[in-house]
Structure formats: C-alpha cells, structure tokens
Amino acid sequence: MLLAAISCKTGAERESDLAQYENAVTDLQQRFAPDRRTDRVEVRISPTSSGPQLSGYTTVPAAARALDSLAAQWSGVSSSVALLPRAELTGEYGIIRTSVANIRTEPGHSQELTSQALLGTPIELLDARDGWYLIRTPDRYIAWLEEGAFVRTDRTGLTAWLSELSTCGLAQTDVWDTPERGRLVSELVAGCLVQRVGPPTGDYQLVRLPDDRRGYVRATDLKDYARLAQPGRVVVDSILQTAYQQVGRPYLWGGTSTKAMDCSGFTKTAYYLNGYVIPRDASQQVHAGVDVPLDDGLTALRRGDLLFFGSYRDDGSERVTHVGFYLGKGRFLHAGADNDYITENSLLEKDADFAPHRKESLLRARRLREGSPGVVPVGEAFERLYTRSSSR
Template identity: 65%
Template sequence: MENLTFCGILLFFLLGCQEIGSSREPDAAIEASIGQLRRTYAPDRRTDRVEVAVIRSGDSVVFDGYTTVAAAAASLDSLVAATPGGVNRVRQLPAAEGYALIRVSVANIRTEPGHSSELTSQALMGTPVSLLDYRDGWFLIRTPDRYIAWLEEGALVRVSAEELAEWFSGDLVACAPAQTTVYATDRGIVSELVAGGLVKKIGDVAGDRVPIRLPDGRTGYVGPDEILPYEQLATPASVSVDDVLATAFAQAGKPYLWGGTSPKGMDCSGFTKTAYYLNGYVIPRDASQQVHAGEVVTLDESFSRLERGDLLFFGNYRDDGSERVTHVGFYLGDGRFLHAGADNGYITENSLIEGTADYAEHRRNSLLRARRLREGDPGVVRIDTAFAAVYTRSSSR
C-alpha cells in the first residue's frame, strides 16, 4: 500500500517537473511530494521522522535532512533520481548500530539538544535506548515506547547489542520503593534510585546490604527489601487494574512536572504511563498517543459504561473539527478521577459531577474520550518485550 501511495506521489511530482527549470524556489510539486512522504511514513514525528529540506544551489536541487524510516529513504531515492539536478544528502538514521543504557537515576529527555530546550520525557536508570544521531554532546535517542528526542551524553553509557542482551540476563533487579540510595562501602553515596530503575545484583545478601552494579560499572549496596527481580516487574501475566490504581494512588500529592515520567514528578500522561510501567507495561508517552491504545469505551452523561481504571481523555476541537487531546487521568467510579494536572499543581482527585465540592467544571466540559487498557491491546506492551525491541529493531517501518 505504501509503495502504491508513493507511485501516486511520484506521478504528481513528475507532472509538475516542467516548472522546475524556471523557478528559483524549490518546486511546489517537490514540496508536496515530501509532505506526502511525511504523512505516509512519519505522521507522528515523536515516533518517526522524515525531516527533509530542499535547497537550490545553481543547477542543483539538494535534498538535505534525515529520516528514521527505511521505506521513506527508498522513496526519497526515487524522488531525487526523478528530479533534474537532484542531489541526495538525506541520511537514514541510525547511520550505524548504536545502543546505550541510562546511567543516572532519572534522565531528562529534550525536544532539541540543549539544557534550555523543552523537557519532553524521562527515562530511568538501566533503561535501554537506541542511538540515532549525535550533535554537540547530545544523542538523538529512541526509547522503549518508541519516543524520539535528545539526551545529553553524560546521562548514558554506550553498549553493544550483545552487552544489552547480557544486561537483561542474570541477576537484573529493579528498585522497589519510590526512592532509595545506593551506598558505597564507607556509607558514602554512590547514586540514588527511583522505583523501576534497574541495576545488577552481583553478590549475596550480607546482613542488611546487597551488592549491586550500576549500568556504568559503579558498585554499591542497597537494602534487600529495596529491590525485586526484573522478571517480577517486566513479565506480568495480565493487567491488574487494582494494582495499577494502587500505584497511581501512591503518587497522590507528588508535584506536576511537564515532561516528567518518574516518581519524582509527572505530567498527566507521565502519571498514567508510570502507573502502568510500575506494573509491568509500557504504554505510549503522551495523552494524544495513549488515546489510541487499548479499546474504546463509550461515554454517556452518567458514565454508566466506565469501569474503575479506565483512562479519561480531555481536550478541545481544532478549527477543522478534529479532536485535540491534551489531558488524561484515571476514572475511579462515581464520576471521580485521579490525575496530574497543571491546574492543580500536583496529583489529586477531582469530580466530574456538578455540585460536588471538588467538581472540575473545565474538565467535565472538555471530556472527549475513554479507553480501557488490557494485556494484548494495541499500545499495551510488556516491559520485557518493549525493552528487547530496542536492540532488535530501530523502526517499526
């Protein structure tokens, strides 16, 4: 289907080629073709990219940029070949195999390279990522939820695919409490850990200490009750709504943090994502992506079709009538929901029932959708499966 689509794109381009020689600006047909490629192969640039600019240089028409989709790269080759004077400088990412493990307790991932850029997501210690590109001390990475963004090189340690496979074998353990400390032998601090962070157990329990190794090779000790086997976290048999909600309630009162996906602070979708992650599942990063996960639940005025734990999605409508999802939270029953909202500043409950003390009128008026997430549903992936996919593929295309 994608090849047929591109043939149509190329035909449209060829019909417009007669104008190329007379125009000093990039031809409209070329721009339209690239736009269609982007819509076909990378409709959501958070998970795949077709970033191509067309530049005239004398008699040459230079295609410059990058894509993360092999099929898009092949289509661009055809487009450039059909362009008089076409020069292809589009890179397919990753240019070479590259992987890494997060080496800090919580790594801040940004929309663009640079500490002043927007915080868009986070990743926990021991999480595998694929390396797509490098610029001035920053790596363009892909996380296990397929999110693409930038991470400073000091927050990761580069590893081979074989080293990644070794990391996920043997005595890998996860941090159990919301936060703990890794101590050195002299009780000095080596690092901190947050719930879901991964380290290697490297010896037997000795009193109140378990020796561990961090992804970058540092060693230290944690308490035996502060870790659980990786398999226990990453290979659940099914989604337990009660457990997901128990985890969600344990985050109540924690601060709202735009881009946050750790127990230290979360935004709305980071909150729902974290609750599922700490119960063994990777779900999409943003609310506008989570609304496509799981199965549809019909909304009515009395919320009669909803069950505890369903995800509620809020937003508004664009000028063209399409929905714009901007917020998500957990339904609790009786018209109540639990969410991380910038309007509240922290994770808390609110009501969708008019007349109640904590009624959130703006949320009731902006309620758009509801979804129910269960094992095997689209967008609901066991941690072990999502992590293994990082070093067995770089793109879904």
C-alpha cells in the first residue's frame, strides 16, 4: 500500500489517510498484543509539520518490524517506535529484594496495585522512568515496579541466584541478624526464595537474601526449592490443602501473597506454592487448562476445577471478573470483595451460605493439569524469563 505524499492532499484527504494509519496500527495491536498485560504495542500517530509520525513502544519484535514496514510504505510517514527492552536494559534483569513487592499499572505509589512479586523472584527489565521500571514477571505480566524493590543483575547473576535456593514454607516468618533473634533483617512469606549459607546453627539456618543481606531463619520454616521448581504433576488435594490454609485471610485487590489476595491472586498463589505458575488474572486464567462443560447439576465438575464468574457484554462476549475453586457438592472456595476475606460459599439454594449472585454469574469451568495450556512449572517459568526472548 503505497500512499501519495500526504503534504499534497486536502484536509479531508489527510484525515482519511490518518484514519487508515490508525486502523492499520489497531490491526497490528490486535494481532501481536491482544492482551496488553502480557505484551504491548503502544503506538501513537501524531501529525507533524513534516508528516505523520509513529511513536511509542512495543515488546514484540515482529510488531516492531511490521510497524517499520508500514511506515516505509506510507509516503511522508516516519517511525520512532522503540522495541523493549530498551538498548540500555538489554540483558538486564532483577531479583525481588522485599518480601512482597507491589506492582502497579503505572509508575507511582498512588497508582493502582495490579499484582505482587515475592522475594527472590526473577524479573525482566523493559523500560525505566523516574525511578520506576516497567517489568515482566514469570507469569508474563507487564507492569511498573519501584527501583528499591529489586536488585539489578545480569543473566550470569540470575543463574547463580537460582542455583541453590530454599523457599519459605510458612505463611509468614522472620529473618534475624542472630540465632538469638536480635534485630529483624526481613520478613518472609510463603514462596519467598533465599539461599542457605553453610550448615544450620542449632534450630536456625543462616540465609542470604538477593541484596546480600544475611540473617537467621528457623530451619524448619524452609523447604527445598527443587520441589517447587520441578513439581512433577498437579496434585489437586495438595493445591486445595494450600487453598484451605488461606481461609480467613483478607481480600486485597492486586494481592498475590499469603498476606492478602484477590480472587485470581488466591488461585494463582495456591498453584504457585505447589510448583506451578498460572496466568495472573481471572480473565487470563479462563484460557488456561481445558474446558469443563457446565450443566444445572454441575455433573462434569471435579474437586479443584476453577469456576469463573462474570457477565456478557453488549456484543455477546464474556466478561470474566471472578474465579474460585470448586469443592464438590455445589460448594466453592474463593477470595471475594463481597465477603472481604477468603471463604466458602454454595451454588445450591438449599445451603445457608448460598450465593445467588455467583450462581447467576457462573460462566465457565476449567481444569488445570500439568502440560495443559497456561500451567507451567515454576523452574521452567523462571528459566523462560532469561534463557530466551519472552516476547513473540
């Protein structure tokens, strides 16, 4: 598509051409980054004195090439679209250094909390702005994190960090500067990663944190990382046991730790603590695993299946807004803002804790097992982040 020089056209013709450019860019966005939570094609078309200019960024190399190709075909159009990670961050990674790091939709402490990452988790650095970094987490989620929440490293440093790890096995514990519990060094929550240093000292183990702080944690509070990294198979009973251990914990929009969780953070955390990374949000988790048909009697469901709730848009498409674990006999376990904590409810009218709005909004059910889409062992998810491009 070779267009005539835009400078020779009337105002109406220029507006028509700009509309064509915008449509073409929209098509590329839908093709390469249909979900901006996991990939980005953020491009603007701005009229300038010398002609329209494409600016912005993308995380997808193929999209960058396609945009350059389009600009070359359009006479008078220039492109300054950046491919992330930016050149100065290529080969740069991070390791979360605080027990629970808050990840936000935009840079700034006042911005929406969209997810969290646990101490010891590797991240990919994509962009930087005013002390904040656009990052990618092992579940491929893209959002902003303050620079103080992680330490920078390269691939060699990341490989060394992941080589000898232990994971926190309790909902919460502490790291002290001495075995006598003198000064608090850090807290840990379930799933945080540390390195053991030498043999235990009595009941305590000396550990190293990602920023090289060291301290002592009760040895029995630690588990072998290998069991988390290579779980072998999805054990539904273990996942539900982990889920039940969270009952009563508070609801927190964006939460993905045992401190507090939102609905998909709850299901994600239960899988993570059993060795699997699944997508972050309910509207992403609904594409993981395999579909389970729903009928009035819920006859095809098994314990541990994920139930998805929501509504239908005007165009008939589904809008998934909530997720929980099916427990059998019409019951489900979930973190709901309506309850404000993790609890059980029922889909059956005869039960005292019947949730009519959940029954009315039940849309889908999915069964997540090893090898099914979106169910990735923790070790593999970590490796994907730094052993090959995480973009398409």
